[in-house]
Amino acid sequence: MASKVFFSVSMSLDGFIAPESPEELMGKQWMELQAWVFRLQYFRDSLNLPGKGEVGRDNDIVRETFERTGANVMGKRMFDAGEHSWPEEPPFHTPVFVVTHETREPWERKGATTFHFVNNGVEAAIEQARKAAGAQDVRVSGGGQTIMQCLNTGLIDEFTVALAPVLFGKGIRLFEGIDASRVALQQVSSESTSSLTTHLTYAVQTRKE
Numbered sequence: 001m002a003s004k005v006f007f008s009v010s011m012s013l014d015g016f017i018a019p020e021s022p023e024e025l026m027g028k029q030w031m032e033l034q035a036w037v038f039r040l041q042y043f044r045d046s047l048n049l050p051g052k053g054e055v056g057r058d059n060d061i062v063r064e065t066f067e068r069t070g071a072n073v074m075g076k077r078m079f080d081a082g083e084h085s086w087p088e089e090p091p092f093h094t095p096v097f098v099v100t101h102e103t104r105e106p107w108e109r110k111g112a113t114t115f116h117f118v119n120n121g122v123e124a125a126i127e128q129a130r131k132a133a134g135a136q137d138v139r140v141s142g143g144g145q146t147i148m149q150c151l152n153t154g155l156i157d158e159f160t161v162a163l164a165p166v167l168f169g170k171g172i173r174l175f176e177g178i179d180a181s182r183v184a185l186q187q188v189s190s191e192s193t194s195s196l197t198t199h200l201t202y203a204v205q206t207r208k209e
């Protein structure tokens with residue numbers, strides 16, 4: 001089967017994936033948004049966080065998401081938020097293509113993660129990621145602006161939203177700027193794994209006139 005381009009994010013019930021400012025990133029609502037993932041063994045191990053963490057269906061979903069990924073694409077704001085908080089061995093273990101206006105040499109980290117800085121847009125970043133991923137899939141890791149450009153230009157094959165029972169009221173909206181005249185969805189699956197999240201997966205299609 002041909003490899004896919006996908007994204008997988010946690011979203012509040014009112015449609016936000018992050019607070020507006022990076023300073024609020026560890027705030028209460030962010031912790032509630034990510035509560036389903038912070039407690040998991042796979043996630044804690046990948047960030048060298050203390051404690052054993054939980055196993056089970058959510059843990060399997062996170063592990064499968066990372067294991068299917070041969071390369072990542074992300075926006076510069078997501079990179080900026082992570083640059084100083086990811087451990088020496090970041091949790092990607094793949095090439096990561098950062099879409100940005102900034103020119104910068106590749107940044108090689110421990111554990112086979114190298115960040116490459118791409119200055120000619122999302123299509124070029126996805127093309128480079130596809131080559132690097134080989135038979136594996138390409139994950140557009142975030143954030144909202146980068147995902148939206150990929151969706152609107154028909155680059156995304158499928159996506160999963162982990163819907164969390166939290167309201168943000170304001171912040172970075174996942175579907176801000178969506179071209180609804182072009183993007184149509186088909187629901188592939190829905191799975192409520194715990195009281196902390198429901199996983200919704202959709203295939204993306206081009207809307208017919």
Ligand SMILES: NC(=O)c1ccc[n+]([C@@H]2O[C@H](COP(=O)([O-])OP(=O)(O)OC[C@H]3O[C@@H](n4cnc5c(N)ncnc54)[C@H](OP(=O)(O)O)[C@@H]3O)[C@@H](O)[C@H]2O)c1
Nearest residue numbers: 009010017018075076077078100101121142143144145146
């Ligand atoms: N809830 C979740 O699961 C989840 C997942 C991932 C990320 N997030 C959050 O999402 C937030 C970031 O999202 P965001 O929408 O603000 O930003 P973003 O998509 O991460 O990055 C946007 C930035 O990337 C660069 N960029 C994007 N497209 C470009 C293009 N075509 N050409 C050149 N540069 C381009 C620009 O930066 P420059 O002009 O500075 O280069 C732009 O300001 C973070 O807070 C992160 O934590 C949440």
